[in-house]
Amino acid sequence: MRLKKSQLKIQALKNLKRFLVPSSSKKAQLKIQATENHRFPELVSLNKKSQLKIQEMAFMLVAVFLFFILVGLFVISVLYVDLQDKATKSAEEKTLAAITSLADTPELSCIASKSNCVDQDKLITLLNKTVYQNFWPFSSLRVVTFSGFDKNYDEMIECTLANYPDCELFNIYDKNVRNERAVSSFVALCRKSFDNIGVTNKCEIAKIIAGTELKYQEKNEN
């Protein structure tokens, strides 16, 4: 009797398990049924909601990522313009510093003991020398004599060995850059001249003009 009772108990438990706790494969089957089964709409909407959440998050992340990239690009562009400005300013400073001492350089300095004086006889020999284009930090270098002060470049008589010294513009070199800002400095321009006394120094005032290449388009350019 006891044995039968216990057998019955086991059976009852087994049946309970069968009905109350389904096995894992059955659980999965039930889940699939639930997704396919339109008889349970709450389950379907729950799944779609989570998919939407993931999509939302992905879009959000992409948007944040793009936002940071745009901000970065903006900062870089601002800095890059600033960097070009700084480079141009630095080049202009260099031109200004160099032009004030240019007349004292051995290539131009005067024949006699004079400071800030350009030797015109040396200057005329410099006109055909291309080696000096990269020697000085200028994009162009010119010397204008006193008689050419009120004239445009195209109105001046350009100096050559043939018309020297009856000329107005010594075009030492011109790199023909698109954007250029020129600075000038006054110098004494002296040459040897033969007269009744003998060979003397003849000097006049002149302007030495050096150009700096501008790396950016000038904002107020027409």
Next chain:
Amino acid sequence: MRKKAVGMPFNWIFAIIAGGFILFLAIYAAGKFIKTSEQATYTQTAASLASLIDPLETGLVSGKSYMIPLNKKSKVFFDCDERKDPPFGRQTIAFTGQTFGNEYGETGGRVSLRNKHLFVEDVIEGKKMYFFSKPLFMPFKVTDITIIVSDSDKYCFYDSPEDIQESLEGLNLKSIVFVNETDECSGIDVCFDNRRCDISVDQASGLVRKNGKNLYYTGDWVYGAIFSSPKIYECNVKRVKARFNELAKIYLDKIPILERQGCRPQTGPALRSIIGDIGGSAELGNLYNQIDELDRLNRLALEGCELYYNQNWDR
């Protein structure tokens, strides 16, 4: 008992990975940005230093000097290459400053100089930089010997000749000390009495011994030999000779212009014979013999017909 696994929702994993990636990119970009800004600042400083050398052009004076204070302890790197940008060669300057923990930042870009001759050590470190220049005649002025020393390098000159002492003392440089019997000086010893020092100057042979190398000099080249590294000195000897060659061509072209005014300069052949390359400082002595001959011929010219003037040249 079965253990229950800790589950992590997919959206959390996705957020962590994507967030981590964005964070990594942001940190990387910030690092790059700081590095680039630092380099830009240091390149600009190097360019400013290069601009400051222009006013040192001596003109008629026998020397010029000034001091540049820097915001923080900095390093300036110099290089010289006589083959770049022919015919003049070029020197470069690069700059870096101390950042956190006395560490030096990323070195800025190199700024080129073609029309200057800097006689310097390869690296100079300090908070103050002393610049000074002396004109160099061969026999006409060819360039300025520009020297840069820092406050952390003290040069102790022992038994220096009077002319060198007078010339340097006139520039009022705090980094150069002329040591008397009573004084004491600790730094880079420069001896003129054939003793073994950091820098030994043998005046009889025109030789400066430095870093185990022999640097030959004539006249004012001695300043260049004392204050520059052997590599930069030898490079500048070649660069100065290249500038001399181009200047000689200018003077040769000037002869027919002087002849138009009735002058008859006799310096042409002598000048033409000096044009050419130089192998190194060992050839300076021979070059100066030719230069002396050229100068003798120039002095023979009629008054007002000299090809060049060199009143400041002491020989």
